[in-house]
Amino acid sequence: MQNPLSNATQYITTLAIRFWQQEGTLQTYLDFLLSEIDPMLSRKRNVAEVIQIIDETADTKTFVLRPSSRWQGFVAGQYINVETEINGVMIRRNYSISCAPKLFREQQLISITVKKIEGGRASTHLHERLIVGDTLTIGLASGDFTLQQPISTQPPAKPLFIAAGSGITPIMSMIKQIKEETPEQSISLIYYVNNPQALIFESQLQTLSKSMPNFSFYPHFTESEGYITSQQLQLDCPDIAERTLYLCGPQGFMKSASAHCLDLGLAPERMHQESFGSYVPANFQPGTAGQIRFLNSGKYIESNGKKTVLELAESAGLNPKYGCRSGICHECKCTKSTGQVLNRLTGELIPDDQTHIQACISIPVGDLSIESL
Amino acid sequence: MKTNILHTLSHQELECFGDELDKLRQEVIADLGKRDADHIRNIIQKQRYSEIAGRALIHFSLNPISWAAGVGLLSTAKILENMEIGHNVMHGQYDWMNDPQLNSQTYEWDTVCDSESWRNTHNFEHHTYTNILGKDRDYGYAVLRLTDDEPWKPRHLFQFINYGLLSIFFQWGVGLHELETEKLRSGEITWKDKLPFIKRFTKKAAKQVSKDYILFPLLAGPAAPKVLIGNMLANLNRNLWTSTIIFCGHFTEKAQTFREDECENETRGMWYYRQLLGSSNFTGGKWLHIMSGHLSYQIEHHMFPDIPAHRYPEMATKVQQLCEKYDIPYNTGSFGSQFKTVLARIARYSLPPKKSAPLSPSVSGP
Ligand code: FES
Numbered sequence: 001m002q003n004p005l006s007n008a009t010q011y012i013t014t015l016a017i018r019f020w021q022q023e024g025t026l027q028t029y030l031d032f033l034l035s036e037i038d039p040m041l042s043r044k045r046n047v048a049e050v051i052q053i054i055d056e057t058a059d060t061k062t063f064v065l066r067p068s069s070r071w072q073g074f075v076a077g078q079y080i081n082v083e084t085e086i087n088g089v090m091i092r093r094n095y096s097i098s099c100a101p102k103l104f105r106e107q108q109l110i111s112i113t114v115k116k117i118e119g120g121r122a123s124t125h126l127h128e129r130l131i132v133g134d135t136l137t138i139g140l141a142s143g144d145f146t147l148q149q150p151i152s153t154q155p156p157a158k159p160l161f162i163a164a165g166s167g168i169t170p171i172m173s174m175i176k177q178i179k180e181e182t183p184e185q186s187i188s189l190i191y192y193v194n195n196p197q198a199l200i201f202e203s204q205l206q207t208l209s210k211s212m213p214n215f216s217f218y219p220h221f222t223e224s225e226g227y228i229t230s231q232q233l234q235l236d237c238p239d240i241a242e243r244t245l246y247l248c249g250p251q252g253f254m255k256s257a258s259a260h261c262l263d264l265g266l267a268p269e270r271m272h273q274e275s276f277g278s279y280v281p282a283n284f285q286p287g288t289a290g291q292i293r294f295l296n297s298g299k300y301i302e303s304n305g306k307k308t309v310l311e312l313a314e315s316a317g318l319n320p321k322y323g324c325r326s327g328i329c330h331e332c333k334c335t336k337s338t339g340q341v342l343n344r345l346t347g348e349l350i351p352d353d354q355t356h357i358q359a360c361i362s363i364p365v366g367d368l369s370i371e372s373l
Numbered sequence: 374m375k376t377n378i379l380h381t382l383s384h385q386e387l388e389c390f391g392d393e394l395d396k397l398r399q400e401v402i403a404d405l406g407k408r409d410a411d412h413i414r415n416i417i418q419k420q421r422y423s424e425i426a427g428r429a430l431i432h433f434s435l436n437p438i439s440w441a442a443g444v445g446l447l448s449t450a451k452i453l454e455n456m457e458i459g460h461n462v463m464h465g466q467y468d469w470m471n472d473p474q475l476n477s478q479t480y481e482w483d484t485v486c487d488s489e490s491w492r493n494t495h496n497f498e499h500h501t502y503t504n505i506l507g508k509d510r511d512y513g514y515a516v517l518r519l520t521d522d523e524p525w526k527p528r529h530l531f532q533f534i535n536y537g538l539l540s541i542f543f544q545w546g547v548g549l550h551e552l553e554t555e556k557l558r559s560g561e562i563t564w565k566d567k568l569p570f571i572k573r574f575t576k577k578a579a580k581q582v583s584k585d586y587i588l589f590p591l592l593a594g595p596a597a598p599k600v601l602i603g604n605m606l607a608n609l610n611r612n613l614w615t616s617t618i619i620f621c622g623h624f625t626e627k628a629q630t631f632r633e634d635e636c637e638n639e640t641r642g643m644w645y646y647r648q649l650l651g652s653s654n655f656t657g658g659k660w661l662h663i664m665s666g667h668l669s670y671q672i673e674h675h676m677f678p679d680i681p682a683h684r685y686p687e688m689a690t691k692v693q694q695l696c697e698k699y700d701i702p703y704n705t706g707s708f709g710s711q712f713k714t715v716l717a718r719i720a721r722y723s724l725p726p727k728k729s730a731p732l733s734p735s736v737s738g739p
Pocket of ligand 1: 323329
């Protein structure tokens with residue numbers, strides 16, 4: 001028979017653990033006190049302090065950050081989620097880490113490189129408001145756009161990096177890692193920017209290509225040379241079909257670059273890419289039709305641009321939660337993943353950053369996907 | 374109360390009135406920003422400090438005075454959390470901030486009332502059907518008779534006792550509101566229908582009870598009894614305060630009730646108008662408003678439930694101007710005087726209706 005005393009202690013310990021973990025009690029308050037003393041002490045959020053800000057080009061800056069001691073490190077090519085508060089609104093964006101993993105191992109520092117986007121709230125805020133000494137809330141590193149270990153390929157496929165604009169950031173981190181680990185390895189970088197002034201990391205790239213004997217670097221300027229072509233690719237990298245490709249840049253660029261590479265005989269399984277660049281809102285018209293996808297149920301339905309998300313969900317055979325159906329009670333809140341909606345009460349476009357929307361007053365403008373309802 | 378006042382404004386006037394209120398709402402929404410974020414964070418900070426200090430004082434007090442101060446601080450923290458923070462966050466007033474901690478659909482407050490159930494009974498039923506008899510179950514909380522439209526029964530003679538009990542156990546009353554005991558009694562619904570709710574409620578209540586009445590006292594070891602009593606008193610204070618504030622919002626003398634048929638096919642203008650007539654404000658200093666979660670601006674709260682409540686004072690000035698313009702009564706007064714009319718109303722409707730005078734005044738010549 002079990003000892004009743006040990007049973008009781010076990011029970012009390014479970015209770016105590018639950019008590020500790022419960023939102024709004026001990027742990028919340030302890031974390032509150034710690035962050036009141038210094039935000040870096042928070043156990044719940046990952047806070048990073050801005051150590052240095054470097055101007056890369058006229059519209060690109062690198063921010064060197066020191067994450068709190070709880071932050072767990074990264075693999076070259078990964079990104080972090082950066083949270084900023086702009087006029088009371090929390091905005092989250094993913095930015096690739098642009099430094100080598102060594103910098104974090106040795107000095108506990110990381111860097112992100114941010115291009116200021118016309119009308120982009122987060123990037124403008126980081127560029128114009130952030131100063132050395134400020135803190136940011138960041139997420140753990142994630143993403144699987146990382147250097148593949150050459151396990152199966154014999155001899156290992158040489159990496160080919162193709163980047164456009166600020167798509168260079170994760171690739172920069174990868175190249176630096178190669179420089180530290182296998183500086184002799186033969187690698188190529190094809191980098192597209194508008195003009196020489198827009199070349200991010202120019203001097204760093206020049207230095208790298210000098211110190212790495214087998215690093216070939218091909219910058220291209222679309223203003224004078226035009227967009228990426230198969231001929232150009234073939235010229236820069238004649239053995240493209242034997243390479244492992246790492247591709248990063250704006251959506252349109254990646255689409256044509258990957259098509260060219262496949263044409264030139266690159267195997268699809270050796271192509272790794274990271275989508276990048278900001279979402280440009282399409283010119284919308286109220287009454288714009290589109291397709292609505294409900295991701296958690298896999299259902300979808302066509303919208304004529306007149307019905308609300310709630311009505312559409314119901315016509316799609318779903319059973320969403322609702323109350324007043326008139327925008328008062330917020331019972332119908334759902335999470336939008338991509339796309340735009342119009343507020344039926346005000347006729348205004350709901351900003352892209354607002355991910356929680358009221359289904360009963362939101363009318364989709366074009367295609368939309370709803371994460372959970 | 375007469376319930377047909379809804380139709381004294383012309384349709385045209387009502388719609389203009391509604392449009393002007395919509396415009397006011399838009400203006401404030403466009404202006405939301407750092408000021409509002411700072412306000413709620415500042416209140417959260419104060420609430421946390423006072424809860425930490427309150428619990429510490431209750432635990433470690435060496436004399437009754439510091440213990441009483443601890444109870445006071447813990448009561449204040451609980452009131453702030455329930456009123457200015459919890460209630461308002463759950464209305465979606467801060468959803469625009471995109472802050473997961475302040476999201477209306479996930480916030481869980483410090484009372485035995487489960488927030489999911491609250492969002493359903495309060496945000497939806499009460500705010501959509503405000504003061505519509507038979508639809509707004511917050512009207513008298515199914516235990517009080519506050520209008521002659523509800524038939525008098527002898528048990529109403531003792532409704533003051535009910536009122537006292539409801540206030541003392543207010544969090545339990547609110548928590549169990551969704552149980553709809555009156556429908557269970559009449560057989561309209563069965564216990565089985567209510568099983569999911571009962572499960573949710575038990576879970577939340579157990580969490581609250583174990584926190585305030587088991588674990589915190591246990592942490593104090595031999596001083597457990599004073600912690601237990603201190604926590605109990607803090608909950609009691611919060612109950613009495615919140616019930617008083619809420620009663621002043623809808624059950625004052627001039628707050629009106631409506632019949633379901635009056636509100637059919639209601640337009641936005643009519644909805645605003647009904648919210649206005651069914652609610653009442655009270656005046657006071659800044660902290661009285663904050664401690665009441667700005668429900669002292671019940672009228673504005675009912676018209677704009679999802680706008681950050683600390684905006685109500687500035688909106689109220691404009692609402693009052695509109696009321697003057699359209700000659701609509703705006704029900705306000707000091708806290709004391711409004712509360713007196715609540716008590717008077719409870720007392721009046723404990724008694725059967727007086728034989729009423731003929732409805733139409735007799736026409737007599739000069
Ligand atoms: S159902 Fe009430 S706000 Fe949408």
